[in-house]
Amino acid sequence: MFESLTDKLSGIFDQLTKRGALKEADVDEVLREIRLALLDADVALEVAKDFIERVRERAVGSDVLKSVTPGQMVVKIVNDELVVTLGSDDGGINLVGTPPVAILMVGLQGSGKTTTTAKLGQRLTKQEKKKVLMASLDVYRPAAQQQLATLGEQTEVRCLPAVIGEQPVAITKRAMQMARLEAFDVVILDTAGRLHIDTELMSEVQQVRDAAKPVETLLVTDAMTGQDSVNVAREFNEKIGISGIVLTRVDGDARGGAALSMRTVAGCPVKLMGTGETMEALETFNPERIAGSILGMGDIVGLVEKAQQVVEEEEAERMAKKMLKGLFTLEDMAQQLSQIRKMGSLEGLMGMMPGAQKMKSQIADANVDDKMIAHQEAIIMSMTPKERKNPKVIKSSRRKRIAAGSGTTVQEVNRLLKQHKQISTMMKKAGKMGKRGLMGGNMPPGMMGGNIPGMR
Amino acid sequence: MSDDAGGNGGGGWLGRLKSGLSRSSEKITGSITGLFTKRKLDAAALQDLEDALIAGDLGVATATRLAGSLSDQRFDQEITPDEVRALLADDITKILEPVARPLDIDVNRKPFVILVCGVNGSGKTTTIGKLAGQFRDQGKSVIIAAADTFRAAAVEQLQVWGERAGAEVISGQPGADAAGLAFGALEKARAGGADILMIDTAGRLQNRKDLMAELEKIVRVIAKLDDSAPHATLLVMDATIGQNAHSQVETFKQMINVSGLVMTKLDGSAKGGVVVALAEKFGLPVHAVGVGEGIDDLRPFEARAFARSLMGLDA
Numbered sequence: 001m002f003e004s005l006t007d008k009l010s011g012i013f014d015q016l017t018k019r020g021a022l023k024e025a026d027v028d029e030v031l032r033e034i035r036l037a038l039l040d041a042d043v044a045l046e047v048a049k050d051f052i053e054r055v056r057e058r059a060v061g062s063d064v065l066k067s068v069t070p071g072q073m074v075v076k077i078v079n080d081e082l083v084v085t086l087g088s089d090d091g092g093i094n095l096v097g098t099p100p101v102a103i104l105m106v107g108l109q110g111s112g113k114t115t116t117t118a119k120l121g122q123r124l125t126k127q128e129k130k131k132v133l134m135a136s137l138d139v140y141r142p143a144a145q146q147q148l149a150t151l152g153e154q155t156e157v158r159c160l161p162a163v164i165g166e167q168p169v170a171i172t173k174r175a176m177q178m179a180r181l182e183a184f185d186v187v188i189l190d191t192a193g194r195l196h197i198d199t200e201l202m203s204e205v206q207q208v209r210d211a212a213k214p215v216e217t218l219l220v221t222d223a224m225t226g227q228d229s230v231n232v233a234r235e236f237n238e239k240i241g242i243s244g245i246v247l248t249r250v251d252g253d254a255r256g257g258a259a260l261s262m263r264t265v266a267g268c269p270v271k272l273m274g275t276g277e278t279m280e281a282l283e284t285f286n287p288e289r290i291a292g293s294i295l296g297m298g299d300i301v302g303l304v305e306k307a308q309q310v311v312e313e314e315e316a317e318r319m320a321k322k323m324l325k326g327l328f329t330l331e332d333m334a335q336q337l338s339q340i341r342k343m344g345s346l347e348g349l350m351g352m353m354p355g356a357q358k359m360k361s362q363i364a365d366a367n368v369d370d371k372m373i374a375h376q377e378a379i380i381m382s383m384t385p386k387e388r389k390n391p392k393v394i395k396s397s398r399r400k401r402i403a404a405g406s407g408t409t410v411q412e413v414n415r416l417l418k419q420h421k422q423i424s425t426m427m428k429k430a431g432k433m434g435k436r437g438l439m440g441g442n443m444p445p446g447m448m449g450g451n452i453p454g455m456r
Numbered sequence: 457m458s459d460d461a462g463g464n465g466g467g468g469w470l471g472r473l474k475s476g477l478s479r480s481s482e483k484i485t486g487s488i489t490g491l492f493t494k495r496k497l498d499a500a501a502l503q504d505l506e507d508a509l510i511a512g513d514l515g516v517a518t519a520t521r522l523a524g525s526l527s528d529q530r531f532d533q534e535i536t537p538d539e540v541r542a543l544l545a546d547d548i549t550k551i552l553e554p555v556a557r558p559l560d561i562d563v564n565r566k567p568f569v570i571l572v573c574g575v576n577g578s579g580k581t582t583t584i585g586k587l588a589g590q591f592r593d594q595g596k597s598v599i600i601a602a603a604d605t606f607r608a609a610a611v612e613q614l615q616v617w618g619e620r621a622g623a624e625v626i627s628g629q630p631g632a633d634a635a636g637l638a639f640g641a642l643e644k645a646r647a648g649g650a651d652i653l654m655i656d657t658a659g660r661l662q663n664r665k666d667l668m669a670e671l672e673k674i675v676r677v678i679a680k681l682d683d684s685a686p687h688a689t690l691l692v693m694d695a696t697i698g699q700n701a702h703s704q705v706e707t708f709k710q711m712i713n714v715s716g717l718v719m720t721k722l723d724g725s726a727k728g729g730v731v732v733a734l735a736e737k738f739g740l741p742v743h744a745v746g747v748g749e750g751i752d753d754l755r756p757f758e759a760r761a762f763a764r765s766l767m768g769l770d771a
Contacts, residue, residue, distance in 0.1 A: 036516050042698030045511040109721060109749075110577025110694060140749065142616030147609035154608070195724040222577065226513040226698025228726035235725075249576065252661040254700035277576075277606070370666055 027059045034078065041255030044230040047085075047264045048257075055081050085260055086287035087269040093120075094215050094243065095130065095186060100179035102187045102212040105246075106205060106236060107220035109193030112248035114144065116220050116274055117190040118151035119282035125157055130185040135160035135175035137168040137208060138192035148190055155279050158184075168192070168204055172211045187212070196235035205240055218271065220246045221262060224254035233262035244271035247285065251275045259285075328424045330388040334380040337373050378406035379416050391417055497530050497540075505540070512766065513729035515699055518736060522547055545760075545767040548732055552759035557741040559688060559716060561591075567599065567645040567653040569678060569685040573671060573708060574692035576659030579720035579746055581610065583692050584656050585617025586746070586754035592622050596651040601641030602627040603634040603674065604658040614656055620751055623654075634658065634670060635677040642681050655686070662707035675712050689714050690743065695721045695728035702730075705738050719757070720746035727766055 038048040138144035145162040152159030194201035382405035509519035604610035618625035645653040660667035742757040
């Protein structure tokens, strides 16, 4: 989501690297551009101003002037400052207390509270092994309670059955009561969307807070929020007291300056971020990671974390050994492709890789997308086991059959076979170079589906 | 803000819009007042003025241009805060007037097909419910296609609105093909002689190529029945949005030829200042604004009132 800001800053830093030693005038010019870039990225004005001042103080000084590459130095200063502003704690969800502990979800209408509630319910169930109860307190938006109930079924997280006409405070008490009786660890309370200036609804959520005594009150905010983000964060914090922020729709192309703004004015960490429409798409917010992505340094840590979650360790090891020997069958490739799909959209994945901004546009040109991966999977599925183990036997009539069977063209089948061959060759080479060579190595063009396996 | 639809006091919609806007305009006008009480319009003052407009989500480019135009008129002159506000409101009104156009329903199109799209959480379903209520009041028969087959309980939400507005809601199974559903709804609307068909679509982020292609497919498929449909394609946008609005309009417009905008949630402290920049850049009509959760809380977009409210002036 931060890529547009990244682009801007990259442009500025390019200019800077060409200048040699950094003068004060240069710093001013650069900072003016960074300031505009931040504002364009929806960082609130007051936050951007403070940020720029802090960077200026550090940048105009001997350490920069003495630096061999001033551009890198400023990148580091901006990056450090971004990390500080975004918050340096890891933002884990606090569950400390006598069970059941309550988590209160609040925010404006349409910010993504209900979806986030369900994602969080699943996350706490799966990752923290907690017994979670979700309850919808949204008695205003039509079918809001049913939405949470449906998501509860999908995620297999229990949801408090709705009682028609019951009001939010009563629902809260019933949820806490049920949680106590049935020994739940965590109760997630999904409140109705409300405007921070709506005194009536703000006082309602205060009452809910007093009834539930939450250990966490999470403000859910859309990553595309504009300058108003500071007002929202300030008001919710003053009236209800928030302990963390969840930034949603980070998979969009919004520049996400709201994260910086809200973190600053509310003084509490951004704890989680929503990265897609699937129920798994909720991740720990990592300030270093986001600051790095703002500056176009990619997000290798995030990619590795994500891959680890999906790929089973042993399986991965077996695969790695095999691959390094150059024994990479089409079956392995199919497995890799389905793992890529599990990890989320290709675009989301690409955004986390260093240098991916450039590659992204190449991918767009090459028309490589999630659909293409699906096609490739279909092609492999249309092969016989024998063909998958030994692709050499696939001559023209088999290619035609496979194309027909997978609903693709012979050209696509050819392309896949070629990619597979390239990967096998690369694996063999990499095996000789050692694992590190894979990451930084040049990737053969036009084989996106293929080089993902190499990233492990 | 309760389930009881609309009409809930509070000095009319303009008053509500204004009180909603007042927070942000307080911010803008407050800083302007601070700047100009005893001050000439010099470079530093212009910079601060530009900042104040940026803080209203007008965006750097539009803010710079507006500040620049004020500078051309009054540079180095003594100027009062009220004059600054009035001049800026006039400039903004000029930008917004061409786009303040209501949604015209062509009665020769039967049904008149309205496709409604937008990112997740922008307020599509609520807007459709309110529009259906307005059409009903105009004596038109309305059918709504619940083509958001993805989000949990989206259909149920729409059904409640359908009941409120007296409109039939056509829905399918969760996960059903949205284009197929829209097609079936159009067939049904034609057979039944409905005046208007509104198609509610799932929220989608504009950078999701697959989901945008799905939206394109809806347009393609309904054109098979009526090659002039959809007759209106509305992009629904939340007023809290910042500069990403540009990317939204650009992509949705490119993919499915958006014909007009609806801006929702203008009853908050966010004022949708980005709409000024959008008007300059794209010139798309702004058909209506949402100012509350009731069925009557959808209003025509009025350029002058909006601009003056934005600058904290009486309409």
